[in-house]
Amino acid sequence: MILCAAALLSLASGALADEESGSVDELESQYVYTDPWADGYFIVTLDPGHGGKTTGGGASWYGGKYYEEGKLVMKIADYLKEELEQYWHVKVYMTREDNSTAPELIERVQKGVETDSDLVLSLHLNGLNGKKQGACVLVTGGKYDPTPNKNLKSTEEGVGRAILKELHDQIGIKNNGFLYRDSTETRYPNNKWADYYGIIRGGVLNGIPSILVEHCYLDNKKDFELTLNSEAKLKALAKADADALVKYYGLRKDEYGSHRLKDYIDYAREKAWLQGYSNGDFRPDSEVTRATMVSLLRRFGDVPAGDGKAEFSDVPESKWYHDDVSWAASLGIVKGYSSGEFKPDSDITTEQAAVIVREYLYSAGYDTTVTKAAAENTKADTGVEYASAWAREAMAFCIDAGLFKDYSAGALDPGSDATRAQVCVILKNLEDYIANRASVRPEPEPEPEPEPEPSFRIDPNYIPGDEIIVIPWGTTK
């Protein structure tokens, strides 16, 4: 098999071949790869091959338009960086930012060293005689390994295998497997022949897994049309690469980094109303159970848990939410179903949340009657229109009170499950409502004190204006 570099060696000058096989040996070993997550981050250096005047392979397609390897892999690298940066605790560095320069091989490896990278991924496109198709990955032959775990080769093969699989499964690129190639000139410190390709060799010398992916053949019409002739296809290549790293390294999306309700989520976490999961996820779009909603409200109000018994057949004392549900039931915040159940594990719907939040405010002394104005204001709101009959008033109240502000990107859907992010919205809006509402519901008029038993009576013949004649009880006149 001949690779892009080698192909160019025969087609063009030897200088480009040197670009991939050239010397990195003067590089002092500064970094030794251990556990990729030891520092809490997966760090990858992306190396778009070639650049500057060293355009890499190339081919003319469609009316003579010339496609250069260096420019295409730059685009793939940009897409790949964008994709990977959506993941949690991932740092992405590039060996070049545009097409203006072609860093030396040693600089490319050095970038991986400087950044404590867990992987150097060199991106290339292959070329031969127009007839060959498919992808292959260049990895170390494993003759030298300075890492404590001696796992450079297995790591490189693991990542390489994952990439080849995704390229095949997602795009249909033929899997040509690994390529190992030894130098015939350079030896490793243990005197064994070094890996031929500079990026691979530099990685080995520094104990960084470093692989070179030949994604497909740029000069093959089928490969070109399958993978390279549109931005969408270049993006798909990057996505396949990214997904392979995601699977191999177990990367997870930072789900709320770009979430519409991120500010609300951040605020709720700051307030410790909701926390993320122990693995760092927040799962903003997951549902919330009825038990959780009640528990959150209690935490929101910082109210001690009730000690009464929840009168629901499906809320046993042994459950973590028992005290929360008892508290809410004792205040009339939740009433459960006519079957006598509370259905604690059911997902709470938007309209159920509206009812519970309104009852919460009522129990805290707020006036939750739906004013005529509120009923008018919310009449045209589809959120109210489509609510269940028992929830319509609560929806109208909550909408009018601003409790659903920002809740929904589009029209409010009362029957939809509330998400964790949306519950953050409700709690924040609830806090604002309470903060801006100095007056609470007027206390009912106290029962008038009973008249004290008089110890005297007034002369029934008394005429106002006259002197009052007090007649002790028990005497008659």
Ligand SMILES: [Zn+2]
């Ligand atoms: Zn190349």
